[in-house]
Amino acid sequence: xxxxxxxxxxxxxxxxxxxxxxxxxxxxxxxxxxxxxxxxxxxxxxxxxxxxxxxxxxxxxxxxxxxxxxxxxxxxxxxxxxxxxxxxxxxxxxxxxxxxxxxxxxxxxxxxxxxxxxxxxxxxxxxxxxxxxxxxxxxxxxxxxxx
Numbered sequence: 001x002x003x004x005x006x007x008x009x010x011x012x013x014x015x016x017x018x019x020x021x022x023x024x025x026x027x028x029x030x031x032x033x034x035x036x037x038x039x040x041x042x043x044x045x046x047x048x049x050x051x052x053x054x055x056x057x058x059x060x061x062x063x064x065x066x067x068x069x070x071x072x073x074x075x076x077x078x079x080x081x082x083x084x085x086x087x088x089x090x091x092x093x094x095x096x097x098x099x100x101x102x103x104x105x106x107x108x109x110x111x112x113x114x115x116x117x118x119x120x121x122x123x124x125x126x127x128x129x130x131x132x133x134x135x136x137x138x139x140x141x142x143x144x145x146x147x
Contacts, residue, residue: 005106008042015102015120023115024081030064030071047101047117054080
């Protein structure tokens with residue numbers, strides 16, 4: 001059973017997600033307490049490989065109210081815990097095919113915080129319009145069926 005902490009609202013709108021990976025994340029004690037209070041935001045975050053390790057950037061975790069000197073920078077780079085084989089696979093995908101690593105959601109799995117990363121390509125503007133039109137048409141059909 002997993003409890004969702006935060007979702008990235010724009011990820012599936014801006015990217016065509018083809019595969020997902022579950023990763024762990026390295027956090028400090030005050031960051032965990034702040035996450036348990038629901039103070040995390042994935043909106044502008046992204047993941048990248050630096051020096052053979054996977055990092056997440058722009059993940060905003062608000063400082064813990066009672067953390068004083070132990071609080072960390074809310075937007076600091078955080079290391080993601082992934083198997084070496086998976087990192088090598090991701091490096092190949094990113095360099096050859098132009099994929100991006102996009103955080104989709106953050107959730108608790110047991111006592112651990114996990115991040116679901118999506119591997120996808122950026123959508124063009126016309127693809128986004130097509131998706132919006134398709135959702136609108138489905139919503140209209142559902143409304144007509146309910147009447």
